[in-house]
Structures are given as C-alpha cells and as structure tokens.
Amino acid sequence: MELRDLIIAHSEKAYQQYLPHLSIDCVVFGFHDAKLKVLLVKMKSIVQWALPGGYLGKQEELEEAASRILKERTGADNIYLQQFRLFSKCGRSEGFFNGFPEGLWHRQRFVAAGFYALVNYTHVEPVVDAVSDACEWKDINGIPDLIMDHRTILDEALLNLRRELNYKPIGYNLLPEVFTMPELQKLYEIILGRQLNRGNFYRKMMAYDILDKLDETRKGGAHKAPNLYRFNCERYTKALQDGLKEGW
Amino acid sequence: MELRDLIIAHSEKAYQQYLPHLSIDCVVFGFHDAKLKVLLVKMKSIVQWALPGGYLGKQEELEEAASRILKERTGADNIYLQQFRLFSKCGRSEGFFNGFPEGLWHRQRFVAAGFYALVNYTHVEPVVDAVSDACEWKDINGIPDLIMDHRTILDEALLNLRRELNYKPIGYNLLPEVFTMPELQKLYEIILGRQLNRGNFYRKMMAYDILDKLDETRKGGAHKAPNLYRFNCERYTKALQDGLKEGW
C-alpha cells in the first residue's frame, strides 16, 4: 500500500482508539561501541528522521502507552522510562501533513509528552513498520535532520539525562548485564561531555557499593583483559532510594 | 445561578474554546508570616478544596494558559511558572462530576499538566469566581482534603521546588522586594524542611553576590531592627544562567 493510503487508513482507526491532541515522543538512548546512540525512525517519502512516537489509548495509562510504543519499535520489555516535559507550541505539528485530506488525524494540534528511555543496546531489534523506511541507531554526534521540534526534544532529553546522572547511577539501564570499568567510565564521559580521572572514577563507583565484580575477564582484545562487573540489583535499588547525594 | 447550571453552561463554551482531555493544575506557592503557603480554591457545594486550574485554548500556548489561569485567580502578572510533569492516571478525573449530564465537558478523561508557581504573597488578591466559594492561602502544614489527585500534585510540586532550590536562588520570586536575612533563611528552612546554621547561611548567600543591602532597617519589632535586602536583578539572572553548582 502507498504511504498516503496507509496514513489515511490509520487516521480512521486513530480517531476511535486514541485521545486526540496528545502524542508521545520517546528519546531512546543506547550505548554501543563506546558511543551514545539514539534510536530514530525514517518515514517513507519523508527526508527527515523522527523520534519514535505514538498516541495514548483512550483507556490506557500514559506510561503503558510509552512502553507499548517502544515495545513495538524495539521488541524490548521493561524499558526504563522517564517523562520529562511537554512540548506544546502552537503549530509544532499541524503543518506537517499538509497536502493530506483535511480532518486527517495527524493534522491536529498535538501536545507531545516527552519521554526518555534507557535501553540495553543488545536487547533492541529496531523494527521497520509499514509506514517507515528505516529504524536505526544514530550516534549522538551524528544526528540527522529531524522533523518538527524533535531536535529540541532530543536536546532536552539529553539535558535531563545529564542532570539525573548527578544523583542516579544511570549505567544500569544502558549497559549490558556485564561490562568493564573502562566501558562504564566511557559512558559517563559521553553523557557528561567531558573526561574523568580514571582512578577517582574507579574509587567513586566502588564506594557506591552497587557493583559486583565477577571472576571473569573480557578476553580477546589486545593487552590486559579487563575485569567484568555487574550491577548488584538489590543494592542498586536501595542506593537509588536513598538518593546518592544532593546539595544543601 | 446554581452551580449545576453554571457548570452546564460552562461545558458548552469549553467544547468550543479548549483542547479536550488536557487540563492545567497549578500549585501556587507564597511566603507569608514565616510560613510557606499554597493557594487553594473551594468550589461551591464541594467539600474538598482544589488547586487552581483550567484548560488550554485551542490556539493558546501552554505557558500562556497557565499564566492566564493564575492571572484570573490572583490578579498578578509575570508569575514564575514551571511545568513539572503530567498527571494522567485513568479515572483520576472522570468520576468527579458523576450525577451531572453525560457528555459534560468536565466528565472527560483529563491529563493534567502540573505547574508550580512562585509568587509574591503581597501581590496576590485571591479571586472567588462564579463557581467557587472561597479562594485562600493555606499553610503547607495545614492542607485540607483535596479533590482527585491534587494532593499528589501538590506533594510532587514541593519535591520539585526543593530540588530546584539546590541550584537556583528561589527566594527572588517568593519574597517581597525587600526582606531581611532571617526571613530569607526561614524560607529556605521551610522549603528544605530543616534548620540551617545562621552564620553559614549568611556567608553563603552573600557569596552568591546577588543581594543588595539597603540602608534601611525594619523598625517596629522588639530587639534590634534587622537590615533590609533586595535581590539584585542583573546579578541574580546572571547567576541563574551559570547554574549555581552541580555535581560531577
């Protein structure tokens, strides 16, 4: 089916299923190959890329809607999700489907609830659906042109992520189950946008007492094989409750 | 007119004017008499109190809607407003107008955008409108029963305020133009929920270099008359941009 027909068909269903005027956009962060990635979608016959998004079912909880949207897009469950703000500017969405029939669902004014998600890169299988050409991880330093205000949403999400790092050990959701200390440090450096001192980082992480050191090492690279670690779920959760630190 | 008729009349206008399913609730903080206050509204023939709230005009910006709602309720302009999260649970609002006609505007599912506002207590003239009995400041330690999930919204707002205090000198928006150092300290102590050391507080505040000391004192009390201070607008704004401090 043509994109145009797909959209028009979707429009009718959407009117029945979803609350009008409210959309959900997700900034999905992943970490791979020592780089921070964001999951983006390219719709058919549209040049720019977009954040994965969707709508809120009439009887659906907001967080469940976001989970559903990500499940469809990544195949992954139990994704760490954080609502961070609304994007509501007049005109941010209305013009995007110009040329399509009036009264099309997509041509409403939409107020978008911005979520950011932290996922284990290896658990994600990007899904290309009927209306999209591509669904891919993009490096945070190589984000292509995005539709509407999605670039703003992405930037705001990154800001929030950075702030959250101050009092939550975020790595838990972004890294694979086991990882090395240099990998963890690299992740922090990328999110914060600056270098950290190795020795001090090591000590600080160990002081949180939320890592279990495994007996194995990561063989295969040149040089010494680094130790493997795993987050200790219990102590991690407990640390989060206490809140790692805060001023005043 | 009876409340019932007023609501039904309002319902028709609302369908024309506002985006459906989206509401705005504001937690308005004020400081008076060494106490933190929240502005609450009591609707006619409803026992519980409510946060001031309203809806988003079809062509209106979200922040402007919040400003308009507060302007109507307080008479004050230029109120410091901060969006902090959505409250979207299914059933949070639908049941509230049971007994009213089906299809009433107010009986929709509403997703509420939570704002908190910081206002100068003395600039506010609480407004009782047609559907309300009362509009009053309530002490943060003496909040009456609230409708729906408004208590949760209030608590969340307070949490956000406390967090923001860590990197913004919030007093600017809550205090009158001139104030004394003990008043400022008291405000901080209430928001943080704990005592602070006087000498250290004094030094820290002065170190921010955002206060102008006036030549006057506050006469009239027993004991020594305290000095008066005023926020230095320029340096205050500049300090906010730099961000007072943050971890990592």
Next chain:
DNA sequence: TCAAAAGTGTTGGCCCTACACCCATGC
C-alpha cells in the same frame, strides 16, 4: 615487550559544618 587495566597512595584545595565570639541595637 608493550600497552592497557587494576588498584592504591598521597597531596592540596575547597567547601561545608559546627561552634563560638564580639558588636550593635531596640525596647
């Protein structure tokens, strides 16, 4: 043998806390 990983020691600085002092001042 080389380069990376791991672990630890040390230093100095900064900031914060707690306490304490002294002076000023209004009644």
Next chain:
DNA sequence: GCATGGGTGTAGGGCCAACACTTTTGA
C-alpha cells in the same frame, strides 16, 4: 540588660581532583 540581628574567626572533616606509582596480564 536582654534578646535578637550582624558579621567574622576557626577547627575539623569530607570529598574531590590531580598525579603518580605499582602490579597484572594478554597478544
């Protein structure tokens, strides 16, 4: 004179950044 406000001194602790040294280990 007494209680409060204003301003400053200081000792101690915690934390952190920077640097450095050592040992381990895989190819």
